[in-house]
Amino acid sequence: MDTTLVIGNKNYSSWSLRAWLPLRQAGLSFREEVIPLRRKDTAERILTWSPSGKVPALLHEGNTIWDSLAIGEYLADLCPQVGLLPAERPARARARSIIAEMHAGFVALRKECPMDMRAHRPAELSADTQRDVERISAIWEDCLEAVGGTGFLFGAPGLADAFYAPVASRFATYGILPGPLGQAYMQQVQEWPLYQEWLNAARQEAWDFNLTA
Numbered sequence: 001m002d003t004t005l006v007i008g009n010k011n012y013s014s015w016s017l018r019a020w021l022p023l024r025q026a027g028l029s030f031r032e033e034v035i036p037l038r039r040k041d042t043a044e045r046i047l048t049w050s051p052s053g054k055v056p057a058l059l060h061e062g063n064t065i066w067d068s069l070a071i072g073e074y075l076a077d078l079c080p081q082v083g084l085l086p087a088e089r090p091a092r093a094r095a096r097s098i099i100a101e102m103h104a105g106f107v108a109l110r111k112e113c114p115m116d117m118r119a120h121r122p123a124e125l126s127a128d129t130q131r132d133v134e135r136i137s138a139i140w141e142d143c144l145e146a147v148g149g150t151g152f153l154f155g156a157p158g159l160a161d162a163f164y165a166p167v168a169s170r171f172a173t174y175g176i177l178p179g180p181l182g183q184a185y186m187q188q189v190q191e192w193p194l195y196q197e198w199l200n201a202a203r204q205e206a207w208d209f210n211l212t213a
């Protein structure tokens with residue numbers, strides 16, 4: 001049976017990237033259904049696939065799984081050998097906590113600094129966004145210190161990195177500099193071959209929301 005991931009524009013849709021990365025890591029073959037956001041027919045097109053009216057949605061073996069976090073958990077469950085979540089329970093609990101914190105929070109950063117992978121547009125941050133940046137830097141530092149100071153958040157790349165990859169992209173776009181460990185982590189994400197593959201596709205998309213206007 002066909003596996004399909006329904007996503008938005010790669011340059012802008014951070015939630016889509018969060019589902020696409022673990023799906024690629026899982027190694028399932030799938031096709032992408034890309035629905036351009038912010039068009040007259042966007043809502044109607046998404047609703048033919050996703051009951052929430054939002055992307056991403058995963059169609060797998062007759063199941064529809066919508067929401068990036070549900071998709072990540074589904075894939076971790078389906079392919080435990082891939083290690084999307086850490087093997088040890090305490091690390092797995094921390095991974096789930098920081099994933100949930102990302103999924104539910106950082107509203108100021110998300111609103112003020114929307115993902116725009118192709119752009120470089122350094123910005124002055126509001127106090128609320130600065131607080132989000134400081135919290136994210138602390139999360140990254142805590143995780144990296146626990147794995148020896150380099151690499152991905154829990155050593156090998158996984159779901160936690162998928163959830164924070166769009167944040168690394170935003171930091172790069174808006175000229176936001178975390179501490180030294182955070183900067184090394186941003187570089188690690190930017191060198192992740194799957195991230196580069198998505199970014200290259202984003203660069204080739206023709207759609208432009210003109211977010212500065």
Ligand SMILES: N[C@@H](CCC(=O)N[C@@H](CS)C(=O)NCC(=O)O)C(=O)O
Pocket residue numbers: 008012013014015016037038042043053054055056066067068069103
């Ligand atoms: N909580 C959802 C959020 C998904 C979401 O907000 N997706 C946006 C695109 S990144 C969307 O589908 N927007 C609908 C629209 O723009 O019409 C998730 O984690 O998947």
